[in-house]
Amino acid sequence: MSAGKARMPAAAPWRLALRLLRRDWRSGELYLLAAALVLTVAAITAVGFFTDRIERTMQRQGGELIAADLAIDSSRPIPPSFADAAAARGLEVARTLTFRSVVLAGDDTQLVQVKAVDDAYPLRGEMRLKADIDAAEQPAPGPPGDGVAWVEPRLLYVLGADPGARIDLGEATFTADRLIAYEPDRGGNFFQIAPRVMIHMDALPATGLVTAASRVRHRLLVAGPRDAVADFAAWAEPRLPASAGLIDAREARPEFATAVDRASRFLHLAALTTLLVAGAAIALASRRLVDRQTDAVAVMRCLGAPRHLLTRIFAIRLLSFGLLASLAGCLLGWLGQRGLALLLADWVEGPLPAASIQPVFVGIGTGLVALAGFALPPLLQLADVPPLRVLRRDLGPPRVSVAFAGLGAAAALALMILWQAGDVELAWKLLLGVVAAVAALVTLGAVMVWLAGLAAARTRGIWRLGLAGLARRPAAAILQITGFGLGILALLLLAVVRVDLLRSWQETLPEGAPNRFLINIQPHERDALADWLADHDIDGAGIFPMIRGRLTGIGARDIEPDDYEDPRAERLAAREFNLSYATALQADNSIIAGRWWSGAGQTAPAPGQFSVEEGIAETLGIRLGDRLRFQVAGQTVSAPVTSLRQVQWDSFNVNFFVIGTPGLLAEQPATYITSFYLPASREALVPELLRAFPSVTLIDVGALLAQVRGIIEQGIHAVEYVFLFTLAAGLLVMYAGIQASLAVRRAEHGVLRTLGANRRQLLRGLLVEFTAAGLLAGLTASIFAQITGFVLARQLFDLPFAPNPWLWVFGVLGSGAAIGLAGTLGTYRALVRPPLAALRGAG
Amino acid sequence: MNTPEILCRADGLAKHVSGPGGRLTILHGLSLRVAAGEAVAIVGASGSGKSTLLGLLAGLDAPSGGEVELCGTRLSTLDEDGRAALRGGRVGFVFQNFQLLPTLTALENVSLPLELAAAGEQTAARGNGGVRPDTGMQGADATAVAREALERVGLSARAGHYPRQLSGGEQQRVAIARAFAPGPRILFADEPTGNLDLATGQRIIDLLFALRADAGAALVLVTHDEALAARCDRRLGMRDGHLEVLP
Incomplete structure (x- = not known):
């Protein structure tokens, strides 16, 4: 033990911070915070991985509806620069041209929709042909040959002709040698009255039908890797002439797009709910961490650690912890989405495309933002713990500035929601709902604490002590009720979405819907x-x-x-x-x-x-x-x-x-x-x-119907699965709520037992306190779950919604019973310790 | 004859606090000198202001009036961080309730001040009023120094134990090892036997004085135990915020 100057190790604050982090972890201090963070990141990445894969599948399937991944549709010829730009990006390119004309067969004429295609058509999906009306469908071996037209069966019927008939189109004559059984990009025009005639693009000049004055729709079809398509779309959009527009698959079929949008909204809703509830768990767990670190910080300051060193150490610890927990969350999220993909294997034909790496970055970003928003402000304020606390225990932890902490949490929430939702409407409604719910829960908590103070003055013995205890630590009590309320709200929302919303969705397309x-x-x-x-x-x-x-x-x-x-x-x-x-x-x-x-009563x-x-x-x-x-x-x-x-x-x-x-x-x-x-x-x-x-x-439309129904059925499974994360987050936030007051309770119970209170009395007091908190939190949560369900159904999902009386029964009574029991059992540990140990531990 | 170096000097030290009944004076402009290697006991009844004085002398709190000079630096010239850096490695503490960190093992608790001093060295450029902590390790690594310190208090076998797994006496021995590990020049002890039984307290005090003699560190000991105070070079009595020299 010798004094004197020592060498200066490199990056000592980093090493110390990481060493302290390792020790914190080993001691179990960080488990709760880690669980909350891992859960948040896992939910976000699982949904991220999954929607990413599903969206790509949708795009692939949707591509069939326009025979491409993306199309440019124009009433005028499309400048060649667009095809060149697509080719330069390694994309496949095809062209089609459609216009109305009249075909002649013998003396009969018929208005038709002519479509001229090139060799590359179709880029997605396939043309299927039949030799005659009763023959089996065959995939088209290539484009229509020279002098050949493929026609819709109805045309031959109207013309009174048979397959192989000669038809005149403008100045050219074609042999109608195949019947069109399926044309991939016919989708958007189911109700086109004129039957289709398809010819090769090279045969078009001979017809003399297309002149500068003709009403012709030109399409440039492109297909290829997703990034290249997106890059091309971004390049093309600002350069398109006024007469042209980009078409993607979603635009092609409203039925398909509506179902996919709803599925995606449900999934995002599930992920966001998890995020919000887990955010509350992160906030509660951080508060507990701050409480437990206060003494350590006072000792460290006393031992010579300057504030800026402590701030730095806390920041490094939090960042490293956040990164590690987020990575663990990403791994769990990845495993989760594997399960999800397995569950939905029959939703999509063929294998799902592999997951991209992007959700990992989103997951880690979300984890760090959540931690920074919810945990950093109180942890950074720890550096302000006065060193004198080592001598005077009455100098408590620094009061976390509500504005500072609130601003941090609000900024983190807003950032994550906007980032995650991918849907501004969903984001702000959810944010508004959560802010209102938290405000209501905090108000309720404050009222309850006030009432407890009033009641304490009118009661005796253990009741008085218990109630006065509640009133004496208002911040902890309010935080606890808020935590319980948010947990219950998450569970009730789960019920609302599961029982009411998803069923409504299913009922939009009942068995027996027209096919x-x-x-x-x-x-x-x-x-x-x-x-x-x-x-x-x-x-x-x-x-x-x-x-x-x-x-x-x-x-x-x-x-x-x-x-x-x-x-x-x-x-x-x-x-x-x-x-x-x-x-x-x-x-x-x-x-x-x-x-x-x-209307009713209207007769005229x-x-x-x-x-x-x-x-x-x-x-x-x-x-x-x-x-x-x-x-x-x-x-x-x-x-x-x-x-x-x-x-x-x-x-x-x-x-x-x-x-x-x-x-x-x-x-x-x-x-x-x-x-x-x-x-x-x-x-x-x-x-x-x-x-x-x-x-x-x-x-x-049986195939399309089946596809949409598949999206609904499997989408419901997906949402239920993702809600498992929400369920876990809800339980976690309630556990964090119970833990929040454990240390104070331990000391109080030590004193009460020393003064002669027996375990039964203390248990009874706990049961009453937690049950009351559960009932009140349940009532508030039920009100908000009902309102949220209504708003979600009506405004976000366009689904009917009926209030569910069971929600109130389970929400209020269930919450009272569950929290009363869980809180009492969770706190029971504090009671079974000998009073001396409790007092010492608190000293 | 050389004048001994004064490690801790207080002049006209006063402390007031505001309470419900108006301003309350805890210390009334008292003065004090502690020379290097000297052991000074401050004795007094509960509430006499002993711990407040200790806190001010160690730079844990700021006085309402007067001046404290610690290890040659006037504390009023330093901000909070500068005072912390000054304590780092130079000032040791032993508390009545041990103040070990529950999440660290005995060995880690002892090495903590060394690690903090080393980390503080790195960040000293950003403040501390130019004061650098004294890492006290002379090229050795913190764990080795801490292990040696634990050995000297006879607890090397319990290096991997957590505070909750140690008895009160053992916890205080770990705290003493922690206080001496960086080789402090001055040690502040606040009722170090207050939470211990008589026999254990006696052994702790023997250990404390032996290590102090070995390290040549000054000691400021706050106690209400007259017998304990008698082992110090000088005894000062604290009564109602005034300091008096006891025979």
Whole structure:
């Protein structure tokens, strides 16, 4: 033991900090904080890994709907620079061109949709052909050959021709040698009335049909690695001419996109809930750590550690701890998503793409931000513990500035939510809900502490001591009630989402949802078809009139496609709308602005008016009250918009963008459309139906329906699985809440027992205190769970929501019983210690 | 004859606190000198201000008036961190309630001041009023020095034990090893036997004085035990915030 100058070891503060961290860990001080952090990161990374993989799968599957990963759609030729830029990024490129024309076969003519494709088409999915109507489907070996056209079977029927017939298209003649059984990117245009004729791009000039003045849609299809596609999209977007727009798979099918969006929202909701609840556990665990480190810091300051050294040591310890815990969380998250992927193996065809590394960074970032926000402010303030505390125990830990700690936590929360949610609406609603819930819980805690103080003055013996004890440490009591409340809230939200929301989602697409559409039903066939369906016990969803009309004016404005810069709006304005008329509002539609024309007690026919789907109204700039003008069969039909509708597209029912009153449209030439459910066992009815009504087109959406239903079913499993993390976080936060007051209780019970209180009395006091805290926390949590469930259902998921009385029973009584029991048992350890040990430990 | 170096000097030291009944004076402008190697006992009843004085002398608290000079540096010229750096490696402490860190083993508790001093050396450039801690290790590593210190208090066999696994006497021996490990120039002891039985207390005091003699460190001992105080070179009595020389 000698004095004198010593060598200076390199990076000594780092080494000391890491050594102290190792010792803290060994002593178990950090287990609770570590558990909270690992759980947070695991939930975030599991969902991150998983949604990443699923999104890529969706993209792959969705790609089939546009025969590419991404397409540029334009009413004018697409400059070659775009194809060059795609090729330069290693992407495959294909081109298609579609336009309307008329084919001639003998003396018969028919309006058709011509599609000219190049050798590379399709980049995703495959064309399937049939030699004749009864032959088996075969994948197309390549593009249509020279002088060959592939046609939709219906065209030959209408023309009264057979496969192999010669058809004239403009100045060229083609052999219709194959029938189109499946065209991947037909998806968006199920209800296209004109049948398809597909020819090779090279055969196009000979037809002489495409001139500079022709209305032609050009498409550049690209496909390849995701990053390259994203890079190309980012490059192309600002360079696109006004006439062109980018199309990705999600845009192609609203049914698909709605289901995927909901699944993704549910998953993000689950991850965010875990994050918020685990954040509370991190905050509680940090507070406990601060309490336990206070003496150590006073001793270290006394032994010569300057404040800046302690601050540095704490920062290094926290950073290293955060990194290690986050890495452990990432590993758990990765394992979790493996389980999730296994669970969902039959959701997607073929193997899921491998997980990318990005969620690891997000996970570690989340862990560090959570730790920095919730734990750093109180831990940094530890450096201010006065060294005199070694002599005077009454100098407590420094009071953590509420503003400092609150700001840290709020900033961390906001950052993580915005980062994680990927959905601003979900993020801010959740944040608002949590802030309101925490504020309510804190207020409730404060009221309870105040009441306990009042009650203490009116009670005696052990009750008085217990209640006064509660009032004496208001901060700890309030923190505890908040912790309990958040834990219960997480569990109740779990119940709300699991029992109510997910079931509502499932019910949007019940067994028996329509899987076949029949279009082009002629007026004279309508009744016969209805009878045929009825005779075969097929329950149709109604036969709806469909009238073709082009939108020519909104209010005083005349509409030309070129008026719109938005390519989707331009496409909508250019094409003919499928209008319909109806008396009653369909069940899967809801009015969000204005009024539907047939209300209860209304008997007189409604005057002419339109109801417009909200999405299309927004795209085209249609407002309530605007007078719309349509050109229908050479006549102008005009009426005001009196309602905007929200349509549940994933119901698979027949739906229309624009519906008019019967008086307005009933006299217009119409075809009819219907949808129905045909079980697989009755598949044999299809040829019979087609023979009976040969001009009718049957569209089989069974595959798409199955895919959407798969997303819902498996999405529900995924959400339940991710909620396991929330469940764990909820239990953890409650455990942290019980632990929060353990040290103080230990000392108090030591004193009380020394003064003669027996264990039974103390146990009874604990049971009453924890049960009361549980009941109150449960009540607040139930209120918020119900409100949150309502807001989520109505505003975020567009699902119906009914209050669930069981939630209150379980929420309030269950919480009182569970917390009363768990709190008492958890604190019991403090009671079984001999009073002397308790007093010494607290001294 | 050489004048002995004064390690701790207090002049006109006063301490007031504000309480519910107005200002309360704990120390009334007292003065004191502790020479290198000297053992001084401060004796007094509970509440007489002994511990407050100890805290001020060691730079754990700031006085309301007067001046303290410790190891040749006036404490009023230093901020909180400078005072901590000054204590680092030069000042040892033994407390009534041991103040061992429960999460560290005996060996780790003893090596802690050495590690803090070494780490403080690295960060000293950023403050401390130019004061650097004295790491007291002379090239040896903290664990070896700590192990040797534990050996000297007879606890090398319990190096890996945690405080909760040690008896009160053993805990205080670990605290003494911790106080002496960096080779301090002055030691402050606050009722070191207050939590121990008579026989154990006696053995602890024997150990404390033996190590002090060996290290040549000054000692400021706060106690209400007259017999213990009698072992010191000088005894000062503390009464109502005033200091008096006892025979």
